[in-house]
Amino acid sequence: MRGRLLALLIAIELPIGCVTVLTAATAYRTIMGDIEASQVQTTDDFAVRMRVWYRGALRSLLSFGATVSEAALPPELCGQAGLKMLDRARGFSAVLVRSADGRLCSAALDPGIDAQVLERTAASMRASPPVAPWKGVDLGAARYGQASIGDRRYLAVHAQNPAATGQDMQEALLLVAPAVLESVLDLGRGSKGMDIALVAPDGGIVANRGDTPPEAWLPRESRPPAELDRWHAADREGTERTYAARTIAEPGFYVIATFNDPHERDALIQLAVFLLAPLATLSLLCLVYLRAIDRHCVRWLRSIETAARSRSSSKRARAAMADDMPSDIRSVAEAFNAMVDEQEVRQRRLQTALDDNRFLVRELHHRVKNSLQVVQSYIGLSKRDYQDEARTALADAECRVHVLSAAYRFTLADGEMQPVRVDLFLEDVVSMIANLIRRRDQWISSRIETAATLSVDRIIPLGFLVADVASRVLRSTPGARITLSVVDLDEATIEVALEADREVAHQEPPRLFAGLLAQIEAVQSGPAEGRSLGRWRVRHHG
Known part of the structure; x- marks a missing residue:
């Protein structure tokens, strides 16, 4: 009985458990998909902001270069114009413009930066391949990177027009303080557990924001992303992390972010709760039902079975009776005891009849034996009267x-x-x-x-x-x-x-x-x- 009831409970719980598991798994996949999409979207937003900022810086450089080239200002006046531009555009530190006719215009807010330093920096930028153009207006051959001058680091924007002639601008270089770009990388609210960095084509860190130094959280195996990418990898300290990256400009100029988002742990905990809570509830109900069945049904049925089996050794065995017995089982026990009483009465009657029959049979055989002895004695006495x-x-x-x-x-x-x-x-x-x-x-x-x-x-x-x-x-x-x-x-x-x-x-x-x-x-x-x-x-x- 208990086995059948257990099978029935399992038959009920199994579909419910399957539906629960399916629902929890679907909810977990949906939540994780939203988290992944949010991480990718966040990285893509930062990449778009970088593109807008660099395009704006490049436009500013091209505008200033075109202006001073067309004006054909002498070096002194051109340098003064450059200083005014740098002073008004906060964060711009130095500028260099070269015309096709060889005229050179340079200006720098930092006294340690002169025309020769700017020339060497421009030469190093020319050695790197230009970035692929973005969607929209092609602004010519442009290069983005960073330059270290003395003990200071600058963002470098380089533009070049090899086909320039006469007074047209042929080359321009703009150095920007890193603090300007780091303000563009402001993480804002909800940035806990997120670090972001701008990586130059040479692998150097152009700018970064976050609580962890980039030397610790960057992936152990650096690789440029395939346009927009998300993956899991070990960082340089061996910790497994989630990374998302977006290319800003080819080749190898990209934004990379890492997420230690507590929402992923919350989703996993939510999955465990959604999955285990219903299953634990069903298991608890199963145990409670089995306990109740064993206490209120099986225990009394076993007492009736024990009484029935004890009939072979104990003639006075009866089914146990109690006030807390279920009415149906109590009725069965009463019927069993009444049947046993009737059986004992019949057995006593049969035993009495059997004893009487045995006595009669025994007496009958005694009578037969005595009669045979009488016949034998009579034949023996009669034999004396005959011969031969x-x-x-x-x-x-x-x-x-x-x-x-x-x-x-x-x-x-x-x-x-x-x-x-x-x-x-x-x-x-x-x-x-x-x-x-x-x-x-x-x-x-x-x-x-x-x-x-x-x-x-x-x-x-x-x-x-x-x-x-x-x-x-x-x-x-x-x-x-x-x-x-x-x-x-x-x-x-x-x-x-x-x-x-x-x-x-x-x-x-x-x-x-x-x-x-x-x-x-x-x-x-x-x-x-x-x-x-x-x-x-x-x-x-x-």
Whole structure:
């Protein structure tokens, strides 16, 4: 019963558990997808801001270069114009403009930066490949990077027009303080756990914002992103991190960000709660139901089962009754106890009837045995009045009556009907044959080596068989000596044999003889010939 109820609960819980798992997994994938999309979008936003800033700086450089080239100002006036431009555009530190006709215009707010330094910086920028143009207006060959001058670091914007002629601007360089770009990388609110950096084509860090130094959180294996990319990798300290990157300009000029977003952990915890809470609730309900079933049903059913099984050893076993039993099970227990009471009443009546029957049967057999003894005594007394053949016939009749009387005496020896031992019974039969039938010159003896028993219905015809064979030989053969032998052939078979001390004239047995063999369930194992009077095998069970 409990197994079926458990199977039913499992059948109910399994679909619910599957739906719960599917719902939790779907919600987790949706949340993680939103988090991933938000991270990529954040990186893309910073990349767009960088592109706008660099494009703005490049436009400013191109505008200033075109202005001073067209004005054809001398170096002194051009330098003063450059200083005014740098002073008004906060964060711009130095500028260099070269015309196609060789005129050079330079200005710098930092006294440590002169025209020669700007020339070397421009030359190093020319050595790097130009960035691929972005969508929109092509502003010519441009390069972005950084320059270290003395102990200070600057952002470098370089523009070049190899096809310029005359007074047209051929090359321009703008140096910007890094603080300006770092203000563009302002993370704003919700920046906890996020670090971002702008990486130059040479792998150097142009600008970065965040709580962790870029030397610690950048990926161990640096690689330019494929336009817009997101991946998981180990940082330079071996910690697994999530990275997102967006290309600003080819080749290798990109924004990279890392996220240690607590929302991912929250999503994982939410998945565990969504997944485990319903399953734990269902499991708890299953345990509660099983406990309730065991306490209110199975326990009482087991008590009824125990009482039923105890009936074989304890006749007074009853099903337990209690006030807290469920009404249905209490009704079953009451019906069981009523059935047991009725069964005991019937058993007592049957036992009384059986005892009465046994007494009657025992008395009947006693009466039969006493009657046979009376008949035997009457035949014995009548035999005295006759001689020769009549006397011999009466002796045969007395012997057969004695067989019946002896069989009942042995089977009722302990007051109850029981199997008769073959050895004791045949010894008694042989003794009676010797007393009643044999003459003075004749003898009959026995050699019985068995402890087998037969029922009274089979032992009587066996006695008749022995008496019939011995009687016919003793009447026809003067001086004959007969030996009766009984031996065990195996645990369930005995062999009965009669043998004379001389050859005798064998006669055809009467028709009654075949009936005796059928009652004994005997099989003849040896014919009556020569000295052998016959051999028979008899099966028994004890």
